[in-house]
Amino acid sequence: MRRSQYRRESSKSKWFTGRRRIIAAVATLVAFGGIVTVTQVSDASTKKSTQRALAACNNLQAPKSAKLSSKTRKGTYTTNGGKVTQHADDGAGSVPTAAQMRNRCRQWVMQNAGNNTGGKNNGGKNNGGAASPAPAISADTNAGEANGGTNAGEANGGNNAGNTGGNNNAGGGDAGGNAGNNNGGNNNGGNNNGGGAAPPPGAGLGVLANSCEGSQLQPHDGFQNGNRCVSTAFGEVSAAANNPSLLITEAPEQVGVNQAFTLKVSTRNLIRDRFLAAGQGGYYVESSILQGGLNRGHFHTACRMLANTNEAPDSAPVPEFFVATEDGQGGAAPDVVTIQVAGLPQNGTAQCSSWAGDGSHRIPMMERANQTPAFDSVRIEVGGGGGNQGQQGQNQQGQNQGGNNN
Secondary structure, eight states: OOOOSSOOOOTTHHHHHHHHHHHHHHHHHHHHHHHHHHHHHHHHHHHHHHHHHHHHHTTOOOOOOOOOOSSSOOSEEEETTTTEEEEEGGGTTOOOOHHHHHHHHHHHHHHHTTOHIIIIIIISTTTTSTTSOOOOOOOOIIIIIHHTHHHHHHHHTSHHHHHHHHHHHHOOTTTHHHHIIIIISTTTTSHHHHSSSSOOTTTTTTOOOSSSTTOOSEEOOSSSOSSEEOOOOOBOOOOGGGSOEEEEEEOBSEEOTTOOEEEEEEEESEEOOOOOOGGGTOTTOSOBOEETTEEEEEEEEEEEEESOSSSOOOSOSOOSEEEEEEOSOOOSSOEEEEEEEOOOSSSEEEEEEEEEEETTSSOOOOSSTTSOOSEEEEEEEESSSOOOOOBOOHHHHHHHHHTTTO
């Protein structure tokens, strides 16, 4: 018997259908209410974290002023016809007020609150959670706006250096096959550190620490404070052929007391376009970043009087002269910058040194352990026989490279 094509509608059909619809609607409302509740809880948690961080900003105090060199022109100024920017004492002469520190902190919190980048990289293990904001970024007009601000903030978190480090170091052309595999690929970028079962670099060598997690010291805050632990990643290291080098090519053998003189410094493989003022909180906060396989940074020049030449000098006293040179120039080809020293204040032997610095003022890393870093030093006699401005030539350069002067 074939069932009719048209079935009789049940008297309860509409009631059941309507009830099911009501139940479905109620379930939807309950689910939506749960989502709203979860969202509200999440928002409340984010707001609390933001409020705690903002409260921490209110407790920030102005950093102490550092001792400055006595024979350096103060502030930031230009030389060489306005082409070269010199930062006296590495920018330590200009420190922010407590109000500037707190305002800068609040701006950072509001920009990064609830953001993955602001949380894990700067707010987590490295700087002590949501209540501890990231190190300050330079607000100095010359050093900050042109070279500091956003770029330094982006690089500070660590992800930029981490994400790009593999490609730049493994990228290969300059480093060659071995450098690519060792620095960018298998050892650091991929298999060894990427898998949970693989040991970290240096396993079995008795490494004391590779982070600040177990340190009993306070986190470094970007200012010139000792007895701190710096959590900023080293960053990117260039290939051996691209590692920075530096040489003082001309210097006087003898000058009079307070007599002005010049030094000529040549750099290679250094793009001199990164500088974060130490006095503004830009010390040890930026990972090393390569551009076209070359280090970005600046170089320093300092002169100090030696108590004697028979033992290593005390490292604590402030040198008589100190500038950080950043001119937006430099690159793979060597070039020369003239440093103008206003004079040295007393009779004796002076040591004048120049060394390259990355964005965090550290001497740039080298691919190999047996490479000479980008550093040079000369000795100048002050006073005595008067001002002999004869430039030290090839003989002096030979002594420098041979190590006698250091």
